[in-house]
Amino acid sequence: MGGNFELATKVLAALFVVLAATRVCGRLALIAGQPRVVGEIVAGVLLGPSAFGAVLPGVQQHLFSADVKSVLYVLSTFGLALFMFLIGASLDHGFVTKPAVRQATVLATSGIVPSFLLGAGVAALFYDRLSLPGVTEVQFLLFVGGALSITAFPVVARILQERGLSNTRIGSLTLVAAAVDDAVAWGILAVIIALAKAGDASGAVLTILGAAAFAGLMLTVGKRLLKPLARRVERDGELKPQTLAVILLVVIAASWFTDFIGVFSVFGGFVTGLAMPQNPILRRELTTRLMDFNAILLLPVFFAFSGLNTQMSGLTDLQVLLPLTAIVVAAFVGKYVGCGLTVRLQGFSWRYASAVGGLMNARGLMILVFINIGLAYQLISPQLFSMLVVVAVLTTAAALPIYRLSMPKHIEDAEKWTPTSAEFLPATTRDPAA
Incomplete structure (x- = not known):
C-alpha cells in the first residue's frame, strides 16, 4: 500500500511539472506567432535529459523515474487514442465529395511521394549508421519515408480556422489533402508494425487484413449502430x-x-471517430467535453514522454549533423516543392502554391505519434528518434511564417470572399495573386 501511495505522489508531482511546462511554453509559442503545439513539443524536450537532466540530473531522474514513466506511457497512449478519435469525428464529411477527394488526393500524393522517396533515399544512405540490429533495410526505409510523408492535419486545421480560411477554396483543398495524407501515413505505419510484430510476410498479411476488416466493419455496421447515439444527443440537446x-x-x-x-x-481511435455520425450537436458536445480535457492533460503527458526519449546533446556531433541535415532537407523539400508545384499546375498563383507547400510541411503532433510508435516497437534508435523530433519542430515552426510571407493580408482577405466550389477550382479571374 505504501509503495502505491508513493508512486501516486510521484506521478502527481510529474504531472504538475508537465502541465506547468507545456502551458508556459505553449503560451510563449503563441506570443511568438507560432502554433501552441510547437511550444508544447519544445516543453517536452526541455523536460528530458538534454535540458532538465543536464542541469539537475538527480531531480530529473527522481521526478521521471522508470515507474513514473510507465504510468505516463499508459496515460499518453489513452490520450493519443482519444485525440485520434476526436480528429476523426471532427472531419467534415461534407468536404469529402468525389471531385474534392480526387483533387485533394492529387495534392496529397504530390507531397507524399517526393517526401517518401527522399526520406527512403536518405535512410538507405545512412542505414548502416542509424539503424538498429534486427531491423531490416526495407522496414527502415519504409519507416523513415513514412515519417517524412506526414502532414499534421490538426495543425493545418487550427491555422486555417484561426485565419478564417477553413471554408475557402484553398483552405478546403488543403484540409482534405492533409486528411488524405494522414490516412496514407497510418496505412504505411500499419504495414511496418505488422511486418515488425509478425516476423514474416504471412503474419503481416493477416495483421493487415485484420486491420482492413476492422475498418470496413466499423465504417459500415459500426456506423449504423452508432446512429441512435446521435439521435439521442439531438433529442436531449446535450x-x-x-x-x-x-x-x-x-x-x-x-x-x-x-x-x-x-x-x-x-488506428482504432481514428477509425471509430470516422464512424461517428455527422451530427453538429454531437460534434460540438464531444469537442466541448473531451477536446479541452485531452489537450490540457493527456496530450502534454505525451509531449513529456516524447521529450524523455529525446537526447539532443548527441546531435551536435559532426558525424550526426550530416544525416540530420539530410533528413531535414528531404522533409522540407519533398512537401514544399511537391505540393507547391501541384497547386500551381491546378491553376492557382505561385503565392497560393507557396502557402499550401508551407502548410503541408507542418508535421506537428502527428510525426511524434508516428515516431513514438516506432521507438516502442524498436524500429528506430533513440538517436534517430531525436533527429525526427528536430524535424517535427523545424517543419512545424516554419509552416506559419511561410504562409504569412506567401499570403499577405490583402490577398488573404480577398480569398475569404471567394466562393468555394465543390471541386475547389481556382477562380482565376478573382485571384488577386494570379
Missing part, C-alpha cells in the same frame, strides 16, 4: 454522461482490439 460513457467504451474497445491484432491503438 451529451449526457451515460451516452458519453458508451462512446468512450467503444473508443477503448476499438483501441484495444487494433493494438491486440498488431496495429497501434491510435
Whole structure:
C-alpha cells in the first residue's frame, strides 16, 4: 500500500511539472506567432535529459523515474487514442465529395511521394549508421519515408480556422489533402508494425487484413449502430454522461482490439471517430467535453514522454549533423516543392502554391505519434528518434511564417470572399495573386 501511495505522489508531482511546462511554453509559442503545439513539443524536450537532466540530473531522474514513466506511457497512449478519435469525428464529411477527394488526393500524393522517396533515399544512405540490429533495410526505409510523408492535419486545421480560411477554396483543398495524407501515413505505419510484430510476410498479411476488416466493419455496421447515439444527443440537446460513457467504451474497445491484432491503438481511435455520425450537436458536445480535457492533460503527458526519449546533446556531433541535415532537407523539400508545384499546375498563383507547400510541411503532433510508435516497437534508435523530433519542430515552426510571407493580408482577405466550389477550382479571374 505504501509503495502505491508513493508512486501516486510521484506521478502527481510529474504531472504538475508537465502541465506547468507545456502551458508556459505553449503560451510563449503563441506570443511568438507560432502554433501552441510547437511550444508544447519544445516543453517536452526541455523536460528530458538534454535540458532538465543536464542541469539537475538527480531531480530529473527522481521526478521521471522508470515507474513514473510507465504510468505516463499508459496515460499518453489513452490520450493519443482519444485525440485520434476526436480528429476523426471532427472531419467534415461534407468536404469529402468525389471531385474534392480526387483533387485533394492529387495534392496529397504530390507531397507524399517526393517526401517518401527522399526520406527512403536518405535512410538507405545512412542505414548502416542509424539503424538498429534486427531491423531490416526495407522496414527502415519504409519507416523513415513514412515519417517524412506526414502532414499534421490538426495543425493545418487550427491555422486555417484561426485565419478564417477553413471554408475557402484553398483552405478546403488543403484540409482534405492533409486528411488524405494522414490516412496514407497510418496505412504505411500499419504495414511496418505488422511486418515488425509478425516476423514474416504471412503474419503481416493477416495483421493487415485484420486491420482492413476492422475498418470496413466499423465504417459500415459500426456506423449504423452508432446512429441512435446521435439521435439521442439531438433529442436531449446535450451529451449526457451515460451516452458519453458508451462512446468512450467503444473508443477503448476499438483501441484495444487494433493494438491486440498488431496495429497501434491510435488506428482504432481514428477509425471509430470516422464512424461517428455527422451530427453538429454531437460534434460540438464531444469537442466541448473531451477536446479541452485531452489537450490540457493527456496530450502534454505525451509531449513529456516524447521529450524523455529525446537526447539532443548527441546531435551536435559532426558525424550526426550530416544525416540530420539530410533528413531535414528531404522533409522540407519533398512537401514544399511537391505540393507547391501541384497547386500551381491546378491553376492557382505561385503565392497560393507557396502557402499550401508551407502548410503541408507542418508535421506537428502527428510525426511524434508516428515516431513514438516506432521507438516502442524498436524500429528506430533513440538517436534517430531525436533527429525526427528536430524535424517535427523545424517543419512545424516554419509552416506559419511561410504562409504569412506567401499570403499577405490583402490577398488573404480577398480569398475569404471567394466562393468555394465543390471541386475547389481556382477562380482565376478573382485571384488577386494570379
